[in-house]
Structures are given as structure tokens and as C-alpha cells.
Amino acid sequence: MSAPDPALVDLLGLVAYGELLAFDRLAADARLAPDLRRRAALSEMAAAEIAHYRWLADRLTALGVTPDEAMAPYVEALQAYHDSTEPKDWLEAVTKAYVGDAVTDDFLREIADGLDAPDRQLILDVLHDSRYAEFAAAEMRAAIAADPRVANRLSMWARRLVGEALSQAGRVAAADRGGLTALVARRDGVDVSALFRRLTDAHTARMTAAGLNN
Amino acid sequence: MSAPDPALVDLLGLVAYGELLAFDRLAADARLAPDLRRRAALSEMAAAEIAHYRWLADRLTALGVTPDEAMAPYVEALQAYHDSTEPKDWLEAVTKAYVGDAVTDDFLREIADGLDAPDRQLILDVLHDSRYAEFAAAEMRAAIAADPRVANRLSMWARRLVGEALSQAGRVAAADRGGLTALVARRDGVDVSALFRRLTDAHTARMTAAGLNN
Numbered sequence: 001m002s003a004p005d006p007a008l009v010d011l012l013g014l015v016a017y018g019e020l021l022a023f024d025r026l027a028a029d030a031r032l033a034p035d036l037r038r039r040a041a042l043s044e045m046a047a048a049e050i051a052h053y054r055w056l057a058d059r060l061t062a063l064g065v066t067p068d069e070a071m072a073p074y075v076e077a078l079q080a081y082h083d084s085t086e087p088k089d090w091l092e093a094v095t096k097a098y099v100g101d102a103v104t105d106d107f108l109r110e111i112a113d114g115l116d117a118p119d120r121q122l123i124l125d126v127l128h129d130s131r132y133a134e135f136a137a138a139e140m141r142a143a144i145a146a147d148p149r150v151a152n153r154l155s156m157w158a159r160r161l162v163g164e165a166l167s168q169a170g171r172v173a174a175a176d177r178g179g180l181t182a183l184v185a186r187r188d189g190v191d192v193s194a195l196f197r198r199l200t201d202a203h204t205a206r207m208t209a210a211g212l213n214n
Numbered sequence: 215m216s217a218p219d220p221a222l223v224d225l226l227g228l229v230a231y232g233e234l235l236a237f238d239r240l241a242a243d244a245r246l247a248p249d250l251r252r253r254a255a256l257s258e259m260a261a262a263e264i265a266h267y268r269w270l271a272d273r274l275t276a277l278g279v280t281p282d283e284a285m286a287p288y289v290e291a292l293q294a295y296h297d298s299t300e301p302k303d304w305l306e307a308v309t310k311a312y313v314g315d316a317v318t319d320d321f322l323r324e325i326a327d328g329l330d331a332p333d334r335q336l337i338l339d340v341l342h343d344s345r346y347a348e349f350a351a352a353e354m355r356a357a358i359a360a361d362p363r364v365a366n367r368l369s370m371w372a373r374r375l376v377g378e379a380l381s382q383a384g385r386v387a388a389a390d391r392g393g394l395t396a397l398v399a400r401r402d403g404v405d406v407s408a409l410f411r412r413l414t415d416a417h418t419a420r421m422t423a424a425g426l427n428n
Contacts, residue, residue, distance in 0.1 A: 036282045051261060
């Protein structure tokens, strides 16, 4: 077997560890739910992450790479993101899931363009189911309808989430062994600042859709 | 729609809350894993529980019962079981999963006999996949092979798990609104002490298979 593309290994390792950690944190955040129905909903969002983890880990194994080794470079930065954005209550938890899932998906959709099938398809398959975003947005809108001041609090929280994510993304890029940035650059005429602008614009539109201000 | 069988509603509520809580605790216990591979394995065991929860909750909803209401009578006893058996390390966590899953499955197999299809099939469908038990037993046997003293420590831990489970099962029976005990008694010529003896014997055989003493 020829050596696998290091950029692909880096990407799969990053996304796999992101899924493993998202599982862990969503499962913990589910305890913040005000009732068992909502707790089950967040727990199911967590379970979807671990199913996706398995696909990514299996693909790494098929490429001859140990998943643990591929994930190792990203443990610190992803852990730091979650440690610095621990939700204090249920609304912060669903807002974090809403914001984080969407930004992750937008990034993955962009980067999938630079991959060959079947890895492009694998990355598209681990995007989040839209019913989770709909659930989270409905929770946020209902809370804002009940108390309009909630919009301000969650808007500030969402800004902090994006700020922490960008700061940790910067750390990932700085620690990158060349693979991930190569993968972004591989796409025809990609402009990294334009990519970030697209991600930011999409985030802003989603915040408005959930009743938050920017 | 005619009123659903209260014994069935009780059983589905008990098992559903058991799954929801097992998800929560297994997801937390996964943090005790010595590496990411093992952490992912326990996280996947957790994810299977929440998938089963969904089937049970959907069945309750189809029967016209709110899952939260059906689960409410069992929250305290199941929570108390988990609070009193919080694993201190990875081996305690896998032992708890191994013991708890098997005893639960044995009990459900017994009680499924008293149900009509499709509920009998539903209960059989939420039994644990045997690969999880194989994973846990392999972890226990490897640890015992590396240090034979581990067998004593895990044997004591397993006895404590069963003791706590029986004590909380007694609380469930005492708090039962008549449904669950009726369901056990419904089976032809059932003898509750014989049922407990069968469950205990099967547990003893499993402990031996995993390298523990009794």
C-alpha cells in the first residue's frame, strides 16, 4: 500500500477527534436539560457524533494509520476550545451546539471540495443532520420569546464561542505539519481570507435566524 | 385508542430511563479510558443505549403516553444505583458495564416472555450487542493477566455492583404501582425466587468467564 496523503490523514484526524470530543461534551451538557425529553434530544445529538467518529476512524485504519496517532496533534487545541466554552446552563448548551455544528459543517463543506471521492463523500456524510439545528434554534427562539433579554445574553455567548473557535483554529494552523493548510490551499484559487469571510457571513445569517443580534 | 396496559407502560418507562441514564454514565466513564481507542469504544457503547432509548420512547408515544411520565417513577432508584456505583478507574468502568448490561439483559429476556409481540420483539431488540461484553471481558482478562491481584479487586467491585442493583431493584418493587410485579407474575408458574436464582447463577458464570472469582 502506498503511503496515504498526509493532508488527508491530518483532516481525518482533526475531524475524528472533533467528533469524539463533541460526543463527550454534548453528553455532559445533556445534564443541563430542564426535562428528560430535552435531555434525550441532546444525548441523541451526542450519539450521532460518535457514529461519525467510527466512520472516520475506520477510514484512517483502512489507510494504514492508527486513529490515535492521527488525532494526537489536535487534542490540545480542541480540548482548549471546549474547556474555555463550558456552558453554564441549558440555553448556553444548545447555543453552543447550534453555533459549533454549523461552523464545523461550513468548514467541512468547503474543504471537501479539495478531496477525491470517496473521502469527499465521507466528509459530506459526517455533516450534522439539519433536525439538530432546527431543535436547537427552536429552543433558542422559544426562550427569547419568553424573555427578550435572553437574546442579548445568547448573542454575547455566541460571539465568545466564535472568538474561541477562531483562536483555537489559529493554534491548529500554527501547529499544523503542513497537511491541513496544504489541503485548504489545494483548492483552485482559494483565498483563505475569503473563506473566513464566507464562514463568518453564514454564521451571522444563522444567528439572525435563531433570533440573536450581531 | 383503548388505554394501554399499565404493566407494559411501567416496563417501557423503566427500561427507557435505564437506557437514558446508562448513556449518561457510560459517556462520563469514557473519560477514564487510558487511550482514545478505548475511550471511543465506551462512547460507542453509550451511543447504543441512546438509540435504544429512542425506540422505547417512540413506542410509549405511540401508546399515547408521554415518555417523561412513564419514566418518572424510576428516576430516583436508577439514579441512586449509579450514584452509589461511580467507577473510580477504567477497569471499574468496564466491569460495571459488563456486569450491568448482562444482568439487565437476563432480566429483560425473562420478562419479554410475558409480553405480546411487537413489545416482546422491542425488548429483545434493546438487549446489548455481544461485542460490547466481549470488549469489556477482554479488558478485564488482560488486566488480570498483567496483575493477578486485579482479580480480587474487580471481584469485590462486581459483588458491590450486584448488591447495589438488588437493593435498588427492591426499592423499585416497593414503589411499583402494581404494573411491573404483575408483569413478572403474569408468566405461567413464575417463581420470583427462582427467577432471582437464575439471574444470580448466570452472573456467577459470567464472572468466572471474565477471570473473576466469586
